[in-house]
Amino acid sequence: MSGTLLVEGGKEEKQGSVLILSWEYPPNVVGGLSRHVHDLATTFAKKGRGVHVLTARTPGMLPYEKVDGVEIHRVHPLHPYEDDFFKWVIDLNHAFIRYAGELMTHEHITLLHAHDWIVGTAARHLKSTRDLPLITTIHATEHGRNHGIHTDLQRKIHEEEERLTRDSDHVIVCSDHMKEEVKNLFPAAEACAVIPNGVDLDHGSEPETSNDDGYFFAIGRMVSEKGFETIIHTAARMKEEERDFSVVIAGKGPLLDDYRIRVGEAGLSGMINFVGFISDEERNRYLRGCRAVLFPSLYEPFGIVALEAMAHKKMVIASNTGGLKTIVKHEQTGLLFQPEDADDLYGQVLRVMENRQQAEEWGRNGHKLAESMFSWERIAELTWQIYEDVRLEAKVAGGAQ
Structure with missing residues (x-):
């Protein structure tokens, strides 16, 4: 990171915005997570809602741009070509924390939405230091992908998933099958809602x-x-x-x-x-x-x-x-x-x-x-309703403003 925050100067949002944390976002498409976050964010923006996406830098892409109403912020980890995947994830989260801290001095962020464990460290840190409610979508679990936990790396990822779900104010999963899986693996995830993926x-x-x-x-x-x-x-x-x-x-x-x-x-x-x-x-x-x-x-x-x-x-x-x-x-x-x-x-x-x-x-x-x-309009409305419920709960508890 250069330390310079690239946002549209002088703009103040009347309504609070959501900051979505996702390690992949188009044109960086590794799996379904990238498209899910893109379609959810752009549907929010179409409805006039403030949405920022913080994601990993993609070669050839601008560090900041506004596309279809979504403000996209791309950052490099300290060592972008780190061979150790887990070390790369840690570095990326540190870059997220630093950038988000600067972003929040310019933008009125009222809620965090994390997607899967890779961004979990940053999401949990921002929640605790900024006193913001945190929603997490779990798209898959390490236990489910591998039919159990068999290696040290899998164990580390499983523990990161457990910490993220435990510290989230609300967890979203895409199916009843996933809800049962998450509740069995992470009993501390008390608030868990099923909202399916959408489709164009x-x-x-x-x-x-x-x-x-x-x-x-x-x-x-x-x-x-x-x-x-x-x-x-x-x-x-x-x-x-x-x-x-x-x-x-x-x-x-x-x-x-x-x-x-x-x-x-x-x-x-x-x-x-x-x-x-x-x-x-x-x-x-x-x-x-x-x-x-x-x-x-x-x-x-x-x-x-x-x-x-x-x-x-x-x-x-x-x-x-x-x-x-x-x-x-x-x-x-x-x-x-x-x-x-x-x-x-x-x-x-x-x-x-x-x-x-x-x-x-x-x-x-x-x-x-x-x-x-499964229209994205319906999925976005269901998701935003959870945002509003969690915001209200936080205000009642004397938390986020």
Whole structure:
């Protein structure tokens, strides 16, 4: 940090603003968290609410800019290229604390909203030193991602999550499954509300371009918890039976090269195409052109991309796990199969291949569900109501003004 605060000079906000802390924010997109924070913040701004986002610096991006009404502040940790991830996180939090302290001398911040453990140290420090209420959204837990705590790093992250949820005035999670998980792992998180992720529904008016011999589509980080091995096993059976099956799988991650090698060695290159990282525009093109979308996750707190598929009126085939099973209602808005069960996935894929009309009906039902329950306008209002409730509680208790 240069020590110079870059904000619009002379502007005083009549209403208090929220300061959102998130280590990733577009164009830095690692997972669903980045898009969630962006869409929530921009929806707040559209409604005339003051919102600042404090995030990590992205190469080529300005340290401060105002986009779609959202004031974005990007800071470097002291050692931006630190190889030790946990040390990098500590450095980033120190930079957040320093910058936020300067920001609050110019802006009327009345509430903090932290997203996941990476920004937890800064959020807890600002809450205690500035006497501000703190809301935290937990998007996933280290225990859930790894089916337990097995390493020292995982233990450290788990402890950071525990401290953050304990010190928050209110915790937000995206599904009933996640609420149960958080309450079991962190009993001190007494106030916990379920507010689902939202989805951009503008895609619903775009033309459908799929056809009877189209491909299936899947997208996610190339990590074991996303379950892409199940698709590989299903494709192998399709090949044995000489069925005309193809799937495009998008995303980056540590297992991408391994998956590509395994597909090649199994002779499945003509069926499975791992295309790597794609832009939002490319993702939308793949969604429009596919016949159905596959989500074979072993662990999925919510499943935002399943909602994006529904926004395109696409049929969804998903693992019967986590938040996915709350979005996808079997034989109503899509099809469910048991996680890691390639035979079950094979059977559900065949149903789609053999009955396009039924699949399209389920796709339309999914769009109706997304439209009624998961618009960003609705999600933002539910979130802002929690802000107001927590602000009121703080004022009653003689805390934040």
